[in-house]
Ligand SMILES: Nc1ncnc2c1ncn2[C@@H]1O[C@H](COP(=O)(O)OP(=O)(O)OP(=O)(O)O)[C@@H](O)[C@H]1O
């Protein structure tokens with residue numbers, strides 16, 4: 322190995338099949354020592370599969386992996402760890418009820434039967450002092466914001482002394498500021514020759530700002546790689562999707578209706594540990610209107626959405642739908658045609674082991690034509706409807722009968738959106754709909770949301786992506802510290818003013 326710097330990592334001719342599907346075909350890839358390397362590709366291109374092969378999660382059918390030109394065998398993530406390779410996953414893996422310290426200690430691969438907490442705490446405090454970013458060791462992980470949790474995930478890998486860090490869409494749960502901060506720290510560590518970074522992302526802006534090199538996969542194949550400094554963003558985009566880049570303009574109907582569809586009055590909500598995080602929200606959304614809720618994550622948006630989706634109870638306030646008092650129960654949600662797209666759809670609204678067709682039918686499995694005689698599910702009917710949605714929403718691979726958890730992250734998202742947008746929708750509640758989507762998928766989804774609005778749907782769009790809010794919504798409200806503190810028409814809105822309200826710095 323060279324001067325203590327992380328080893329060069331190379332894959333040669335990696336092929337990985339899942340039954341009839343070839344997820345990776347003959348992929349060559351090289352992460353040079355101390356570089357910041359971005360891995361790009363559309364949803365389903367094979368990015369997660371490639372890094373899972375490197376981590377020993379999946380075993381490639383063909384091909385080899387080498388470190389500093391020495392072929393190595395990585396059978397499990399534990400082997401990868403022994404070679405100094407660590408990964409931060411698309412979902413958090415921390416235990417929410419434990420402190421940061423406890424999480425860091427239990428993640429150590431070689432646990433002694435008796436943990437000397439004092440010693441561990443001492444060592445980790447020293448370790449933390451050397452880190453460019455800090456998280457209080459005594460904080461309970463469940464009480465941390467997404468950005469902080471992500472930092473703990475990274476610290477965990479660094480505390481395990483990993484020198485090659487792989488991150489699968491780490492910034493999709495972060496605000497742009499949090500993401501820039503984290504990527505900046507990682508970049509500094511690569512420049513300090515402490516670390517090599519391989520990052521999967523859909524955000525080309527981040528790639529341009531932080532990465533040294535890129536590699537692009539398309540449909541499981543290597544299509545190219547190069548230095549970021551020598552490539553334009555449009556070239557990277559073209560490599561990702563071939564020449565099919567066509568963003569359709571979103572047609573917006575003139576809004577005429579002033580009919581209120583969803584009215585929230587003085588909504589108050591407590592979080593899991595009993596702290597009031599929604600502190601008196603008043604909001605009216607009209608027919609054919611998209612209201613965007615902007616805000617830094619952790620200001621109560623999440624809990625507000627949970628209340629509307631019937632997943633959490635408000636402690637005070639009233640909700641009216643079409644002038645009628647509304648309690649979010651499955652029956653009422655169905656009757657009022659309220660649809661909800663929460664964050665992390667695979668965990669929150671899917672049953673991973675059930676098939677794509679079954680998951681697509683969750684909303685209407687108990688009504689005709691899917692049910693015969695009130696209860697018996699008709700499999701051919703389920704598959705027929707599923708095929709229609711799979712085609713319309715371009716879900717890949719296009720098989721209704723496979724478990725939904727075998728789809729790539731972005732394709733699960735499309736499937737849930739297909740389900741929720743497919744029917745006649747009166748009110749649509751959406752949180753960060755485009756997390757983890759590649760830009761073509763993102764365009765498709767945004768088109769669908771505007772189309773629903775044009776049909777008269779009232780849309781509540783909670784998003785941490787301000788550009789998305791301003792592009793899609795008619796009106797923007799800012800949520801800060803549990804309250805809606807600012808409201809403006811979205812066309813022509815002043816970004817700086819919104820930003821100041823988001824951070825509580827408005828005068
Ligand atoms: N465990 C599995 N079983 C069956 N098929 C799988 C499995 N894991 C992945 N696949 C398939 O392999 C292909 C590549 O998936 P992968 O998750 O690597 O895509 P990705 O590039 O990470 O996409 P995304 O941007 O949506 O996360 C997809 O077609 C996916 O459905």
Ligand SMILES: [Mg+2]
Nearest residue numbers: 368369729730
């Ligand atoms: Mg993925």
